Structures are given as C-alpha cells and as structure tokens.
Amino acid sequence: xxxxxxxxxxxxxxxxMLQLFFEGVQAKVAQGxxxxxxxxxxxxxxxxxxxxxREYPAREVKKGLDMFYDNIYGYLQVVWRAMQEEFIQQYKYxxxxxxxxxxxxxxxLDFSIQNILEFFSEIARSH
Numbered sequence: 001x002x003x004x005x006x007x008x009x010x011x012x013x014x015x016x017m018l019q020l021f022f023e024g025v026q027a028k029v030a031q032g033x034x035x036x037x038x039x040x041x042x043x044x045x046x047x048x049x050x051x052x053x054r055e056y057p058a059r060e061v062k063k064g065l066d067m068f069y070d071n072i073y074g075y076l077q078v079v080w081r082a083m084q085e086e087f088i089q090q091y092k093y094x095x096x097x098x099x100x101x102x103x104x105x106x107x108x109l110d111f112s113i114q115n116i117l118e119f120f121s122e123i124a125r126s127h
Contacts, residue, residue, distance in 0.1 A: 021052045077124075081097055082118045 013063060025044050029035055038044050072079060098107055111119075 015056065017052050017055050021049065078096070080124055086114055087120075091116060099119065 021044070025038055028038055028041060033041065039046050039049075050105075064115065091109070094109065098105070098109075
C-alpha cells in the first residue's frame with residue numbers, strides 16, 4: 001500500500017504549483033479576504049491564475065494519469081479494498097453525526113453498510 005501512496009503523491013506533486021496557488025487562495029479567504037476580492041490580491045490575480053493554469057495543459061494531465069494508472073493497475077484490488085474501508089468509515093461517521101446532531105429526527109441514509117459492500121462487490125465483478 002505504501003507504493004500506492006508514494007505513486008499517488010508523486011503524481012500529485014506534478015500539480016504542486018496549482019496546489020500551492022489554491023492553498024494560498026484558501027489561506028487568504030481564511031484570513032477574511034472576501035472571495036470576490038481574491039482576484040485583486042497581487043499574488044492571486046487573474047493573470048497569475050492564468051500563468052499557473054498554463055503549466056497544466058490537458059494533454060499533460062492525461063499523460064500523467066495514464067502513467068499513474070499503469071503504475072497502480074496491479075494494485076487495483078488493494079486500492080479498491082482500501083476505498084471500501086474508507087467509505088464504510090465515512091458512512092459510520094455520518095451516521096454518528098446524524099444521531100448526535102439530529103436526535104430523534106428519524107433521518108437516515110438511503111443505503112446501509114451491507115449495500116456498500118454489495119456495491120463494491122458488484123462493481124469489482126463487472127470489470
């Protein structure tokens with residue numbers, strides 16, 4: 001699994017300029033800058049955004065994704081299982097929040113853990 005994480009991290013590092021740009025935008029918003037005023041900040045102006053976006057043409061993104069897919073293809077079952085476990089954990093967390101924040105509301109998710117297991121299994125068998 002660590003190979004997958006390293007591969008994913010390596011892939012995402014290819015987008016470091018874009019990631020850093022938007023982390024900066026988020027930081028400015030967190031500091032109280034209105035979203036409508038972000039583009040007036042020198043480092044986050046429209047020309048700066050265009051410059052960062054130019055670094056990531058669609059063909060390069062696709063090329064990176066193709067390479068990433070080739071690297072993880074053999075680990076697909078491991079990744080799928082990890083995604084299933086994470087999804088179930090998120091399900092349990094949401095259910096718990098509903099119970100704590102909306103007690104007695106009788107509001108529930110439209111699917112169960114059993115459904116999740118069936119969905120993952122069906123999708124895996126179909127490929």
